[in-house]
Amino acid sequence: MSTHTHKPCTEALPVIRLAAHVTPQSLAQALLHACTTDGFFYLADHGIPQALIEEVFAISRDYFLTAGPEQKLKGNGDLGYTAVRQESLDSVMPGNGDVKESYYYGDDRWFVRKGVTQFVPPFLAQTTRREKLDSFVDRNTMVAQIILRGLALALGLEEDYLAKAHTGEHSRLRLLHYPEHSYRGVDHLDIRAGAHTDYGTITLLHQDRVSGLQVIKDGVWTDVPPRPGCVVVNIGDALEFWSGGKFRSTRHRVVMPRNSIEAQSRFSMAFFYHPDDDTLLRPLGPSQLLLDSDKKASDEFEEIIRRKGLPPGTRDLTGGEYLRIRIEATYGTRS
Template identity: 40%
Template sequence: MPLQQLPVISLRADRDALGSCIREASQETGFFYLTDHGISTDQVSKAFEMTDALFSDRSPEAMEEKLRTQDRINNSGYTALMHEKLDPTKNTAGDLKESFYVKKFASGQPQQPLPSSLQSQADELGLFFESCRLVSLRVLEGFALALGLSHDYFAPHHHAELDRLRLIHYPPAPVTSPDSNGSIRAGSHSDYGSCTLLFQKDVGGLQVDLTNGHGGHWIDVPPKPGCIVVNVADAMEFWSASRFKSTQHRVAMPQNESQTSSRYSIAYFCQPDENARLEPLKEDWRSEIDKTKFASLLHKEGITGGEYLQARLAATY
């Protein structure tokens, strides 16, 4: 019987149990719910309040302020509705969402222009970024243990240089047939880095393709109280010589009336450092990796985290 829901993994588990659970999830689905992660409900709620305040003000002044923060070279700031197109095979103008990318703070200070609604709560924003960073490092420990490596194998290559916290708003939309070829809230894609942490509020829509593009067995991943959705991303799939799966996922158009209102989510993208070498863990990795996804890397012994990220961003915007 096909899997219909993701596994739930506790971050409080001992190392052996954590490695075993993450190994199974990363090999089978590439996605799992993470519980007992240490980020309080209150902190998550405040992050969503900031997200709501950022996108609910549609005045010309607020929109202009957001647009001035755009910095595609450094992958930070505002991205407008339909500016991003995650699935180039879809005949659409772009994804029905807008977002704001936040870089790592330095000495408690933001390293980019912030709209006034975020600037007024910069301390809270920086603390939330740091909380996500710490959880991502624990997930990386779990990945290392799952591969039979030292628990600190991946962490030294992740200093959050390229990590981004992404505040996301999907505007209200009508109920749409799942078989429709029309607009999509976020097209089918896999993420770029080592792992992603996703916080969902109360409106569903996230779907994961358990066939990873080979038949379209999509399952819903609804919000689960107290849980973060975690997924393996492409750099980790390459690094692990495809022992782990970076799985296709999307945000579908509303399938019922409960999903037609604004949808908010917050993603933390954990990326390898600029100069981190992504060297696959097996000598015969070329016979193991997904040749569609990594065809351009077949001639390389390794690639840096920065090189890989820039190549993927160039294909998206």
């Protein structure tokens, strides 16, 4: 059993309003604070139309609740469908498998540029639905690029340093469905999404009205409820490694229902922004100098490496290598 306690909280995370930051430098300062403390924040004034968000949520609901099994062929952990209990995100305390199903959709512009066809089941490939999915990916990409520019400045780098390493090769929109489940008599080994950190650079998470997301904050599992008009943004493992541990990739989970509202089907949509395959992930700028000269910082970074399942002493790794290591650890196979 986890030794962490639980604290419900309606203001679990800082709120960053893009409209309040008229210069990239101002945004960088806000991001620096959020990403070196919680590693999570609410983002307001993001510019993604609420109507589009609701339309894509509707597509997701229809897919998971009405599409037949022929539309849900098993994917590879990076694209396509994952079934209920196929995934166990918590590598420390694995249970019965996560009580959720999902669909990974790639940035179709990248596939077109490379002359590759992304297989999409007929239900999602229907023209109007496909256009909505692509538009949603585009909008999330625009927001992610703004954040990456601020993060680069926060690390003392050129403004486009991080943004230009993300062309959409491994951008993934993950539609998620947590099936309805009684909040009474829950098996202690069951969880909707086990405690984990994300693989990539940053994640943009859209939640519907049903709560359940928690993050570790000061050693306490803390609720991160849906906040109207906000997207939840968090740092992923690739950027934690890339920043020499300066930015935090924080463990989070989705708990089983605790009341009648949470017992309903829960839907969320996560946009994972990953670095391109050939991007060299090496601690950036002053981070590398610090790791070379400060034993405490170096030891802390080695602990980060150990938690991510990387070989001791790792300092150079490509985005593609890192992603493959993490997918293999989660699904037990290479994609």
